[in-house]
């Protein structure tokens with residue numbers, strides 16, 4: 001009983017009931033009255049049951065009535081489930097429930113947000129994996145797919161939206177409208193959605209072979225000047241054109257996309273009504289890599305309209321399949337449909353490198369994970385499921401070919417449209433179209449944890465290659481080996497530049513794979529297995545190759561630069577490459593880097609290394625800071641290069657103190673002083689104790705917006721004063737205190753870089769309070785407190801060890817977070833110990 005739902009009980013429920021349709025009526029007319037914590041909800045479900053008893057999932061505030069075929073029944077509601085008893089056997093009946101649901105401040109369920117600029121109220125829902133039940137009573141499992149009819153009552157001047165188009169609107173008086181939407185096709189609860197509020201809206205039409213489809217982009221009214229609708233529609237239309245051919249007709253009637261405030265994730269694929277984080281409304285100049293990342297997300301969600309929405313995983317154990325698929329398609333479509341040439345390169349430097357880290361942790365798991373219940377499902381929205389899975393799927397596409405892959409997808413969509421399916425069904429379709437046996441591939445890639453390591457070993461004499469072998473060995477946490485269809489590149493110095501001599505396709509299916517084509521060639525300066533990043537592996541560089549990369553990496557083509565830097569940073573984390581050697585290489589090559597995605601990841605790695613691995617190396621931090629300043633000062637005025645390096649300098653000044661207020665005064669000629677940039681300066685000054693209350697409040701008065709308030713909180717608590725830190729700690733831990741976005745800001749300020757000595761005292765409190773924190777807060781808030789507050793100082797490793805030993809009975813989700821943070825602390829300790 002309770003809020004957790006197991007695979008067994010939901011499978012039994014799916015077998016026992018057949019549900020035809022569900023009508024849901026939600027009344028948010030009083031949402032603008034912030035003293036109203038709840039809103040009325042009504043639902044009626046038409047179903048047939050083979051047993052007298054089942055239950056509805058609901059996490060509302062109250063249930064006021066339960067009726068079966070019009071007969072009132074006793075209300076049996078424990079806060080998570082409503083018991084239904086005495087159902088007529090094997091005949092259609094109608095179950096009605098009336099209740100009241102709570103507005104949320106954690107981004108789960110029906111989130112309510114007030115815009116500080118104009119005091120307007122905005123609502124949106126977010127459900128995956130199982131939060132529809134926070135809004136309305138339902139059968140919360142992906143393999144029960146009713147045809148939903150939503151009704152929404154709200155202020156008449158608001159946008160009132162759901163997955164399907166509006167079919168009727170009735171004025172209720174007092175400026176309130178009641179809207180009914182067209183019935184959905186069969187749809188899982190987690191994919192339903194409601195959006196309400198005075199959203200700014202831009203409309204367009206997609207002309208498809210099947211007829212015109214209504215498009216719209218929406219955002220808060222106060223963000224309207226920043227919404228670049230033209231570019232957003234360009235990507236939308238390009239993606240729909242491509243997918244309509246590759247996968248078959250778009251079936252959801254309309255396609256609305258909404259940027260929503262205080263969002264916990266990047267986006268959600270509700271069919272016909274996709275929601276996105278507002279950080280995709282760029283308030284200040286964005287890099288090409290940021291535009292590309294946004295395009296990736298838009299196209300990721302769009303591909304879910306087929307994979308996930310039209311055909312839905314039967315249970316969360318196949319979460320990986322829809323997410324890996326969408327990740328692959330996001331990058332593929334960004335390049336092939338939307339014209340972002342660097343889409344795969346950014347995947348390499350960003351999400352894939354995080355997947356490597358996750359796959360090295362003790363908590364890693366096979367891509368196909370065992371998901372016995374919802375708690376386990378929630379834990380698996382992780383880098384293994386999304387990014388390692390996408391890398392494996394990329395290997396599969398290389399293996400079977402893109403044509404056969406898409407043909408297999410079409411067959412799978414046709415066969416299972418509006419239903420549920422599993423990995424077995426997908427592989428069956430793909431096997432039919434590719435005529436290949438995919439089972440051994442699936443077993444090797446999907447059922448094992450960890451990843452292989454590849455090393456190039458060359459034997460030669462008289463400067464000639466006699467033998468080149470790619471060795472495949474087990475990596476960390478590895479419990480299998482995998483085939484790799486990839487490349488190996490040989491590189492020479494030509495006219496003082498490291499240049500590609502030759503690239504060979506290799507199929508690595510044993511532990512020693514010979515590259516016969518190179519025998520008799522001259523020895524190479526560098527040999528790079530997987531240089532085009534076609535597989536998911538850890539490449540161990542031989543010493544000569546590593547030296548050549550450290551000296552010449554910027555000579556290489558962009559994708560090879562990205563894979564090379566990834567290997568070098570893995571060496572840093574292993575303690576086999578000194579932090580200073582890595583940072584000095586970035587100091588030399590970073591300023592020559594013209595791909596913003598690669599540069600962003602390099603700057604991020606340097607900042608990470610300086611903060612966690614060598615916190616006492618003031619010389620290195622100073623060298624980094626001065627490089628950033630010099631490059632920013634020398635960059636073309638108003639360029640992206642100037643902006644990226646200026647930001648890096650402002651952050652670097654926190655670890656190597658330097659008054660950055662001159663940037664506020666406009667002394668970096670041509671640099672556009674946006675609100676976001678101004679706040680970055682204030683946060684840096686605050687962390688250096690160079691910002692008074694008055695100054696920060698003045699900055700807020702100049703930008704009293706939602707993001708301004710978040711940035712102000714961050715700056716406020718970044719000041720190195722114990723009284724402020726204590727206040728931040730108390731605010732963060734107040735139950736029902738802060739929204740998700742404000743909590744992030746408070747924690748960032750509280751644990752600003754370079755202040756571990758000041759915040760060391762919280763470590764004991766942190767572990768003492770951990771279980772209460774997990775119990776007392778909604779999971780999205782609790783996660784932030786657990787991750788954000790984890791001690792950064794390696795001296796606290798024993799505290800983490802003790803907690804883990806003494807709390808073996810704590811929730812698996814909580815333990816997993818602690819184990820992963822402890823792992824990172826161990827990495828930091830190992831790297832520190834390895835420095836010469």
Ligand SMILES: [Zn+2]
Pocket residue numbers: 269300301304322323326
């Ligand atoms: Zn997704």
